[in-house]
Amino acid sequence: MSESHDTNGTPRYYVPHSSVWPIVGSIALFITAFGAATFIQQSTDKVLTATGTYGGIIFYIGLAAIAFMMIGWFGAVIKESLQGMVSGLLDQSYRQAMMWFILSEVMFFAAFFGALFYARLISVPWLAGAGHKLETHLFLWPDFAETWPLFMTPGGTATEAMAAWGLPFINTVILVTSSVTVTFAHWALKKNQRGALQAWLALTVALGIIFLILQGVEYVHAYNDLGLNLSAGIYGSTFFMLTGFHGAHVTLGATMLAVMLIRILRGHFTPENHFAFEAASWYWHFVDVVWLFLFTFVYWF
Amino acid sequence: MIAHADTIPPARHPLIAWILRWILTTNHKEIGTLYLCFSFLMFIAGGAMAMVFRLELAQPGLQYLGADFYNQMVTLHGLIMVFGAVMPAFVGLANWMIPLMIGAPDMALPRLNNFSFWILPFAFFMLLSSLFMQGGAPNFGWTLYAPLSTTYGPPSTDYLIFGVHLMGISSILGAINIIVTIFNLRAPGMTLMKMPLFVWTWLITAFLLIMVMPVLAGAVTMMLTDRHFGTSFFSAAGGGDPVMFQHVFWFFGHPEVYIMILPGFGIASQIIPTFARKKLFGYNSMVYATASIAFLSFIVWGHHMFTTGMPLVAELFFMYMTMLIAVPTGVKVFNWVATMWRGAMTFETPMLFAVGFVVMFTIGGFSGLMLAIVPADFQYHDTFFVVAHLHYVLYPGAIFAMMGAIYYWLPKWCGNMYNERLGKIHFWTAVFGLNLTFFPMHFAGLGGMPRRIVDYALPFADLNLVSSIGAGILGLTQFLFLYIVVDAVRGGSGKATGQVWDSAEGLEWTLPSPAPLHTFHKPPQVD
Numbered sequence A: 001m002s003e004s005h006d007t008n009g010t011p012r013y014y015v016p017h018s019s020v021w022p023i024v025g026s027i028a029l030f031i032t033a034f035g036a037a038t039f040i041q042q043s044t045d046k047v048l049t050a051t052g053t054y055g056g057i058i059f060y061i062g063l064a065a066i067a068f069m070m071i072g073w074f075g076a077v078i079k080e081s082l083q084g085m086v087s088g089l090l091d092q093s094y095r096q097a098m099m100w101f102i103l104s105e106v107m108f109f110a111a112f113f114g115a116l117f118y119a120r121l122i123s124v125p126w127l128a129g130a131g132h133k134l135e136t137h138l139f140l141w142p143d144f145a146e147t148w149p150l151f152m153t154p155g156g157t158a159t160e161a162m163a164a165w166g167l168p169f170i171n172t173v174i175l176v177t178s179s180v181t182v183t184f185a186h187w188a189l190k191k192n193q194r195g196a197l198q199a200w201l202a203l204t205v206a207l208g209i210i211f212l213i214l215q216g217v218e219y220v221h222a223y224n225d226l227g228l229n230l231s232a233g234i235y236g237s238t239f240f241m242l243t244g245f246h247g248a249h250v251t252l253g254a255t256m257l258a259v260m261l262i263r264i265l266r267g268h269f270t271p272e273n274h275f276a277f278e279a280a281s282w283y284w285h286f287v288d289v290v291w292l293f294l295f296t297f298v299y300w301f
Numbered sequence B: 001m002i003a004h005a006d007t008i009p010p011a012r013h014p015l016i017a018w019i020l021r022w023i024l025t026t027n028h029k030e031i032g033t034l035y036l037c038f039s040f041l042m043f044i045a046g047g048a049m050a051m052v053f054r055l056e057l058a059q060p061g062l063q064y065l066g067a068d069f070y071n072q073m074v075t076l077h078g079l080i081m082v083f084g085a086v087m088p089a090f091v092g093l094a095n096w097m098i099p100l101m102i103g104a105p106d107m108a109l110p111r112l113n114n115f116s117f118w119i120l121p122f123a124f125f126m127l128l129s130s131l132f133m134q135g136g137a138p139n140f141g142w143t144l145y146a147p148l149s150t151t152y153g154p155p156s157t158d159y160l161i162f163g164v165h166l167m168g169i170s171s172i173l174g175a176i177n178i179i180v181t182i183f184n185l186r187a188p189g190m191t192l193m194k195m196p197l198f199v200w201t202w203l204i205t206a207f208l209l210i211m212v213m214p215v216l217a218g219a220v221t222m223m224l225t226d227r228h229f230g231t232s233f234f235s236a237a238g239g240g241d242p243v244m245f246q247h248v249f250w251f252f253g254h255p256e257v258y259i260m261i262l263p264g265f266g267i268a269s270q271i272i273p274t275f276a277r278k279k280l281f282g283y284n285s286m287v288y289a290t291a292s293i294a295f296l297s298f299i300v301w302g303h304h305m306f307t308t309g310m311p312l313v314a315e316l317f318f319m320y321m322t323m324l325i326a327v328p329t330g331v332k333v334f335n336w337v338a339t340m341w342r343g344a345m346t347f348e349t350p351m352l353f354a355v356g357f358v359v360m361f362t363i364g365g366f367s368g369l370m371l372a373i374v375p376a377d378f379q380y381h382d383t384f385f386v387v388a389h390l391h392y393v394l395y396p397g398a399i400f401a402m403m404g405a406i407y408y409w410l411p412k413w414c415g416n417m418y419n420e421r422l423g424k425i426h427f428w429t430a431v432f433g434l435n436l437t438f439f440p441m442h443f444a445g446l447g448g449m450p451r452r453i454v455d456y457a458l459p460f461a462d463l464n465l466v467s468s469i470g471a472g473i474l475g476l477t478q479f480l481f482l483y484i485v486v487d488a489v490r491g492g493s494g495k496a497t498g499q500v501w502d503s504a505e506g507l508e509w510t511l512p513s514p515a516p517l518h519t520f521h522k523p524p525q526v527d
């Protein structure tokens, strides 16, 4: 190898020669995507020609393959980091990449928030006759009146609204608290207080799990008691799309933090060198901020 | 230097070792080559579809295709050209050139780079497989409008949706990699305002990609849930709105068209100074113009929806903002022309493509301005005039830029000069073919010929015959291009020097030709 080395033996910029994980990942993504499309067709009544049940199996195989790829790929990166291959410059690359990745996630949520605001500010008032869309109202749904949450769709589907100050508020407190605890964990890591680090991080993961359980309780309540479901018009659509994708991100974030906890228990990370931990905690803060917007615009106002 | 194959056990059969090398590579040059080859393949596939529907359109009436298959061809043509040909080709050029231009050892995240590429073949396999599914391929146009794609979409639409997700993942990861490389791996002394313009334009393009690809992912996800899970995002009966799909789509779609042209702007800004033997006129203003175009591209999406129902203030807002984009675009065209002004110009093939780019892209810009005028667009919308516009900005814009780039840097990549005479023939046949194809579309459109319909009224017959003949020429000449590139790789017309073009400037020309597999392990000093 002819990489130029710093005095301490770290390569200036480590370029791996070849890797199997990307192609494993591509195949895994493909299996998952193909399986998901087939699965959905086979398990909903939209496509009458799609019979059989193999779609689900393909989909789960794909997910397992993605997990396998991530374990292998991240495992390789962790090994490099433990061997001291990660120079300051490479560490910078990882950090910046994570930031941009989070920006792309922000924009993913922005699409659904856009849909929410469009429905609240434009489509629902229009359907009720506001603006220049009077004819639609008069000819198609003259009885439709504007409300938000939309209790009664133009087509006549009824639902009740989810109250903000019950479970959702408790969940807000939980998630904000967990953002604080993960910061305490980070401070402990920087001061090399391993015990406090483990405790705060474990608490964060636990709070994340409690959040998810409460979210599940809330969904059951919505479906069983409120008639609030995916088919309950645009209120239900935006409600479940936003909270559902948020929940998926909480799951991902909590998994990342749990992996960090395991690594910390195995003695990984130093006060100077702990990018993966920081990335996971950034992600956690991001999930938290998205929730604050959700709480404000989906539940509260 | 490290021999690349040293990670692969030598006992393997050479063919297997060769295949594995390309599948497992983390080298930016090899991945760049993969991207370029893949995009050419897609270019031919999308082009074949265009041949099919141009054949149908050569005469009025129904000859070979039914209406549904015609729509499938138009849809796949658009999706393949946008996501399969233009975008990967520019990413391939970025892979090859950005590390060379900024003096980096490789891309910042080499494994991620391989990942972004290898997702693509699978995504397009999935998209193309929809042709063989029951109900046929998606048939609602590349814009995927609801409710055509929700209530009325064929079953294969679900595979399209997941295919788009895969393409999105690939683009986002690729864009992250490019941004990080540019911010983090520049050689000492290369400040942002010393970066070559190709690097600058790609930096901004990558930012656009990160901002809008997730929005497209959101749009197709809502499509999916509307199709299968009873949501009513795009259904008025549930309080949603089909027009909302258009808003979300075009919030992605308009920045997307700039994603397809900004790297081309960068390429023209590299090539023209070399062959005019002058410094680029107005470097700073080029950077600022690119940034303002990118900014404005977020607030003009409504110009695609003038006729689908917006309040008057919104129509006016989008009209003025769209016209405003012409200002920074005009700055760029002015700068290119000013660079050529009194230059000692020669017209090797890359320069021909660059000049062709400036002239014909400007034609597309002007037709864009016509479309931006709300009352005029009520007349032009969804006619062949729009088709003419978008092809003038995309063919002699994006495609000419990347072909110019390939002629320009090919000697650096493979170490041999291409055949100059054949290159010039390729250029002139392409110019002839593309104007023959797309110029008559202006008239057909102004006359009222709608797009995306398999048949047309008799008065448009002559114009369409001319277009179809042009399309045939344009299609055939691409095989000449393929021949020229293959010929150059196998020896061409002689060895290239390191400098290749006598007045080319930039770090890439300090390297020998062909550029060795690993370059700039020690960063060069830039002053």
Ligand code: HEM
Pocket (backbone or CB within 6 Å): B143, B257, B258, B260, B261, B303, B304, B322, B323, B325, B326, B329, B364, B365, B366, B367, B368, B369, B371, B372, B373, B377, B380, B381, B382, B386, B389, B390, B393, B394, B397, B398
């Ligand atoms: C001066 C700059 C430009 C202006 C003022 C402009 C304006 C417009 C307008 C108003 C439309 C909508 C027409 C309609 O559907 O009725 C349009 C369509 C389009 N433009 Fe441009 N444009 C410009 C530059 C570009 C560039 C640089 C590209 C791509 C490289 C581009 C690609 C497209 C495409 C693909 C469509 C058609 C989309 C579709 O409906 O399928 N435009 N343009």
Ligand SMILES: [Cu+2]
Pocket (backbone or CB within 6 Å): B253, B254, B257, B300, B301, B303, B304
């Ligand atoms: Cu546009």
